[in-house]
Amino acid sequence: MTGQDTHHGMRGGDVSPPPAVELRRINKRFGRVHANRDIDLTIDAGTITGIIGENGAGKSTLVSILYGFYSADSGDILIDGTPVALTSTADAIRCGIGMVHQHFMLVPTMSVLDNVMLGREGGFTLTDGISKTRKRLAQLSEDYGLEIDPDALVQDLPVGLQQRVEILKALLRGARILILDEPTGVLTPQEADRLFEILRMLKQDGVTILLITHKLREIMAITDDVNVMRHGQMVAHRKTKDTNREDLARLMVGRDVLFTAKYHEKEPGAPILEIDALTHHDSRGSTVLSDISFTLRAGEILGIAGVSGNGQSQLLDVLSGIEPVQEGTIRVAGEVIDSRNRRDPTALRQVGVAHIPEDRHHRGLVLPFSAAESSILGYHLTDVAGSGLFLDLQKIEARCADLMQRYDVRPPDPQWRSGGFSGGNQQKIVVAREIAASPQVLLVGQPTRGVDIGAIEFIHKELLAARDRGCAILLVSVELDEIMALSDRILVMNAGRIVGETAHGEADPNRIGLMMAGIDPNNARDITVQETGAA
Amino acid sequence: MNEVLLPFILTLDATLRLATPLILCAMAGLLSERSGIIDISLEGKLLSGAFAAAAVSTVTGNVYMGLGMAIVVSVAMALIHGFACITHRGNQIISGLAVNILASGLTVTIGFAAFRQGGQTPPLSADERFGPIILPFADALRDVPLIGLLYSELLSGHKLIVYIALISVPLVAWLLFKTRFGLRLRAVGEVPEAVDSAGISVTWLRYRAIILAGILCGIAGAYLSTAHGAGFVREMSAGKGYIALAAMIFGKWRPWSAMGACLLFGFLEAASSRMQGVELPLIGQTPVDLILILPYILTVVLLAGFFGRAVPPKAIGEPYVKEH
Numbered sequence: 001m002t003g004q005d006t007h008h009g010m011r012g013g014d015v016s017p018p019p020a021v022e023l024r025r026i027n028k029r030f031g032r033v034h035a036n037r038d039i040d041l042t043i044d045a046g047t048i049t050g051i052i053g054e055n056g057a058g059k060s061t062l063v064s065i066l067y068g069f070y071s072a073d074s075g076d077i078l079i080d081g082t083p084v085a086l087t088s089t090a091d092a093i094r095c096g097i098g099m100v101h102q103h104f105m106l107v108p109t110m111s112v113l114d115n116v117m118l119g120r121e122g123g124f125t126l127t128d129g130i131s132k133t134r135k136r137l138a139q140l141s142e143d144y145g146l147e148i149d150p151d152a153l154v155q156d157l158p159v160g161l162q163q164r165v166e167i168l169k170a171l172l173r174g175a176r177i178l179i180l181d182e183p184t185g186v187l188t189p190q191e192a193d194r195l196f197e198i199l200r201m202l203k204q205d206g207v208t209i210l211l212i213t214h215k216l217r218e219i220m221a222i223t224d225d226v227n228v229m230r231h232g233q234m235v236a237h238r239k240t241k242d243t244n245r246e247d248l249a250r251l252m253v254g255r256d257v258l259f260t261a262k263y264h265e266k267e268p269g270a271p272i273l274e275i276d277a278l279t280h281h282d283s284r285g286s287t288v289l290s291d292i293s294f295t296l297r298a299g300e301i302l303g304i305a306g307v308s309g310n311g312q313s314q315l316l317d318v319l320s321g322i323e324p325v326q327e328g329t330i331r332v333a334g335e336v337i338d339s340r341n342r343r344d345p346t347a348l349r350q351v352g353v354a355h356i357p358e359d360r361h362h363r364g365l366v367l368p369f370s371a372a373e374s375s376i377l378g379y380h381l382t383d384v385a386g387s388g389l390f391l392d393l394q395k396i397e398a399r400c401a402d403l404m405q406r407y408d409v410r411p412p413d414p415q416w417r418s419g420g421f422s423g424g425n426q427q428k429i430v431v432a433r434e435i436a437a438s439p440q441v442l443l444v445g446q447p448t449r450g451v452d453i454g455a456i457e458f459i460h461k462e463l464l465a466a467r468d469r470g471c472a473i474l475l476v477s478v479e480l481d482e483i484m485a486l487s488d489r490i491l492v493m494n495a496g497r498i499v500g501e502t503a504h505g506e507a508d509p510n511r512i513g514l515m516m517a518g519i520d521p522n523n524a525r526d527i528t529v530q531e532t533g534a535a
Numbered sequence: 536m537n538e539v540l541l542p543f544i545l546t547l548d549a550t551l552r553l554a555t556p557l558i559l560c561a562m563a564g565l566l567s568e569r570s571g572i573i574d575i576s577l578e579g580k581l582l583s584g585a586f587a588a589a590a591v592s593t594v595t596g597n598v599y600m601g602l603g604m605a606i607v608v609s610v611a612m613a614l615i616h617g618f619a620c621i622t623h624r625g626n627q628i629i630s631g632l633a634v635n636i637l638a639s640g641l642t643v644t645i646g647f648a649a650f651r652q653g654g655q656t657p658p659l660s661a662d663e664r665f666g667p668i669i670l671p672f673a674d675a676l677r678d679v680p681l682i683g684l685l686y687s688e689l690l691s692g693h694k695l696i697v698y699i700a701l702i703s704v705p706l707v708a709w710l711l712f713k714t715r716f717g718l719r720l721r722a723v724g725e726v727p728e729a730v731d732s733a734g735i736s737v738t739w740l741r742y743r744a745i746i747l748a749g750i751l752c753g754i755a756g757a758y759l760s761t762a763h764g765a766g767f768v769r770e771m772s773a774g775k776g777y778i779a780l781a782a783m784i785f786g787k788w789r790p791w792s793a794m795g796a797c798l799l800f801g802f803l804e805a806a807s808s809r810m811q812g813v814e815l816p817l818i819g820q821t822p823v824d825l826i827l828i829l830p831y832i833l834t835v836v837l838l839a840g841f842f843g844r845a846v847p848p849k850a851i852g853e854p855y856v857k858e859h
Contacts (some may be wrong), residue, residue, distance in 0.1 A: 069732070069857065090734030105732040107725045109849075118722050119733030121715035129715075169733075 018081025020045040020177055020208040021066065026075035028061055035061040037232045039075070043177075043225075048199060048209040050219040050240070053229030054252055054452040055423055059212045060102070062229070063179050066210075067099045068092035079177070093119070098175025100166040102182040108155035112148055113137075116169045133172065140171055144201050159307070160191040167198070178202065179210045184218060188307050189480065189513035196222045214252075216245045217481075228252055253453050263464065263485060263504070269298030272472045273319075273353075273441050278328035280314055280496075288314040290496040292328070296441065301463065301473045303487030305480055307516050311496035312476045313358060316445045319474070320355040321345040333440055349378055354434040358445030358476070360423075364430040367419030371409070372400040374418040375433050407432040408458065424455030431459055435466050442466060442473045448482060460486060480509055480516075494518040540681070544688050546805050551689070551697060552763060554801025556581065558700040559755035560779030561786070561793045562707045563748035569711065569788060570744035571724040571850040575631035576616045577752055578776025579638035584609040584756020586642040589656040589767035590649065592663045592760075601663075601761050606753035612638060613749030614742075621741050624854030635776075643769045656760070656767040665694040665762040694762035696754060703751060708790040720744055724848030727855040737855045752776075781834035787845045800830040 021043040028036040035058045043049045053059045064070045066077065068086040077084055079095045086092050092099075106115050113133060122129035134150055141147045146164055154162055163183065170178055180199075184192040199209055199222060211223060219226050220240065228236040228251040236251045250256055273296040280289035289311050296302050306312050317323040319330065321344045330337040333351045337343050345355065357363035365374045376385045376396055384399060386392025400414040407428045409421070418426065427447065434442060444463065448456040463486060467473055477483050483490055484507050492500040492515040500515040502508075511521040560577045567574035584605035592601030612634050619630035643654035650656055673691035676683040711717035719740055723730045727737045759775075760767045782800055786793030807826035815821055 089732055093734045105729040107722045107729050109725055114718060118718060119735055121718060125714055
């Protein structure tokens with residue numbers, strides 16, 4: 001609030017309304033980790049306020065405290081000017097606080113109706129509640145355009161609609177303060193825009209919205225106020241109109257950040273990885289990859305854009321040898337791989353196919369292992385691990401220390417437990433290990449998921465450097481910005497198919513977004529995102 | 536016609552009697568497992584309930600006091616299981632196993648100390664047991680062809696607890712699918728986080744589920760020793776708790792299907808004792824043992840996924856811990 005407003009309010013003789021939420025000196029520790037340190041936060045009623053910060057900055061802990069999921073070790077919470085004790089989510093719901101979680105709190109095997117009724121059934125038997133909830137759902141869908149089929153099973157709905165169920169759930173409970181934790185991570189750009197429209201409508205109706213995100217673009221697009229968190233502390237409050245991306249990024253990271261990796265045009269070399277008519281079915285028999293064909297050349301980054309769950313993971317699994325080829329052929333480094341000639345990941349690594357897996361916790365690292373041990377995973381039979389029967393631990397640790405220095409892994413201690421590093425440093429260990437093998441082909445899945453901005457910048461630089469050395473890189477990411485910044489060519493996947501291709505210079509986020517949603521951008525004049533969600 | 540039908544109807548009648556403890560235990564297991572708690576302690580609750588019922592019945596001479604004590608003891612066993620695996624987030628299989636071992640040892644020890652009959656209770660007299668309930672008009676309708684026979688021989692003349700078991704199935708189905716408690720119970724077994732986030736206590740909800748399971752097992756226990764049998768014999772549950780668990784899985788965690796499975800298992804048991812010593816064409820002596828192991832084979836076949844996948848509640852076996 002500016003000094004002018006206050007002055008005006010005083011002259012008028014009335015008292016300005018109390019803030020919807022006020023947090024005073026909130027502290028929360030998990031063991032030795034001080035997740036929230038003396039946090040102060042004021043959210044004015046009827047505004048959209050953002051909290052931005054890197055992974056691990058303490059944003060999620062803070063909103064979990066506000067939603068009564070954790071209780072703070074110390075500090076005060078005031079709702080509409082009144083001090084409240086939020087010891088459970090039930091308390092928070094009573095105070096009119098609703099939350100849309102990053103991982104949806106929905107029961108997939110139950111209907112939309114059952115899900116939104118959970119916790120407010122309106123009596124011991126359900127009959128009454130069902131008819132009332134139906135009416136209220138219809139009302140809400142009319143007021144805010146939140147259409148939904150109340151009888152659909154949640155597991156059959158696309159992610160965008162599942163998120164809608166979460167929002168409806170909060171609104172049905174009479175939420176006047178709505179918290180959204182990283183709401184756009186799973187959405188197409190168009191779905192995200194649609195979500196923002198809904199949030200603006202809610203704001204007009206007086207709902208106070210708290211948006212947690214690590215995406216600067218979203219903060220700039222929709223918030224009135226923004227708060228920056230770093231290392232468990234609230235480091236800045238800004239009016240969104242008085243700040244910019246560079247300023248916020250500096251506040252988040254604590255130093256200047258390069259936004260776009262330095263991409264430069266480069267003529268690609270000879271084809272290295274050729275994929276022809278690859279089709280794949282999962283264990284339940286549904287088709288997850290359908291007739292995929294493309295060629296990857298040396299010194300080229302080929303980006304695969306798509307909403308998570310459209311076959312990208314399976315494509316990586318098949319190409320890296322984790323899943324056997326079912327139909328179609330892969331030609332790599334002179335070898336032909338098909339359903340009869342299979343190659344496991346070890347054999348593929350030997351011919352120069354390295355893999356930075358999507359999920360570093362389950363596939364990239366063994367968390368209880370030391371960094372040195374993690375640095376030879378998959379290469380433990382080659383001479384980096386020593387010769388003969390035994391591991392040469394000195395050699396492994398020396399090499400790991402060297403890699404850690406080159407990739408700026410902190411702390412640079414090869415004996416440190418892999419699980420003890422931050423997300424960004426864990427990812428750097430994986431990236432270092434795979435690039436150090438000098439592969440001909442590098443398969444990369446979500447290289448910067450849950451990674452801080454500083455490490456993102458570094459990883460992007462290393463991927464481009466590998467490309468310049470002639471490595472062929474297949475980059476799968478749900479972050480469209482990342483794909484567009486690094487890729488020489490972009491393929492778009494939807495429902496297991498490749499639905500479009502575009503070159504670096506011609507990439508248009510709107511066209512790609514439509515393709516990600518399965519819509520042909522050439523025929524997309526009047527199609528609204530809402531319909532894509534329901535499709 | 537009656538001469539042809541009667542043996543068949545008598546087998547069905549025995550099926551009902553043998554399936555009763557299975558049905559009650561399967562409903563108990565269903566409530567517990569739908570809330571996310573694996574319940575192999577059905578066996579221990581059944582056994583301790585059977586002992587409590589017989590012991591109290593013989594001491595007080597009142598069979599209903601016995602039933603009441605069976606329920607109290609079985610609920611207490613359930614609470615031990617709950618304390619270990621809900622409050623202290625212990626391993627549910629191990630905790631259940633501990634309850635079973637405890638029941639097996641404690642019933643014999645207390646029985647020996649109290650009655651000095653090698654771990655058994657004294658045989659119960661007729662008024663220390665549940666008597667048969669003759670349904671109205673059972674005698675009058677006996678001569679009506681087929682229907683009369685079914686009514687008077689198959690439906691009428693059972694012990695009270697047989698009827699309780701039959702009623703428990705629609706009751707559990709109603710509770711599970713038509714009430715607030717059931718909605719929350721089903722949700723907590725799938726995604727406990729969703730329940731917590733809706734402002735409902737996961738712990739209290741799960742405790743209520745296992746207490747209900749304890750009540751049902753207690754009734755089943757009382758049936759074994761004071762209705763079906765006439766006194767407690769060591770290890771008299773004889774794996775019925777496990778069979779009920781198998782039947783519940785066979786019924787894919789659904790009340791009516793689970794009852795169907797219990798009746799099937801009961802029928803196989805009834806048939807095997809009826810076929811004892813009977814010569815069959817081609818096969819010769821009826822392989823009774825083979826019939827007796829059929830329920831187990833069926834369960835394994837089902838679990839292997841032959842009749843469509845039996846999908847357990849997603850959060851089953853996992854203690855609920857908030858993140859961090």
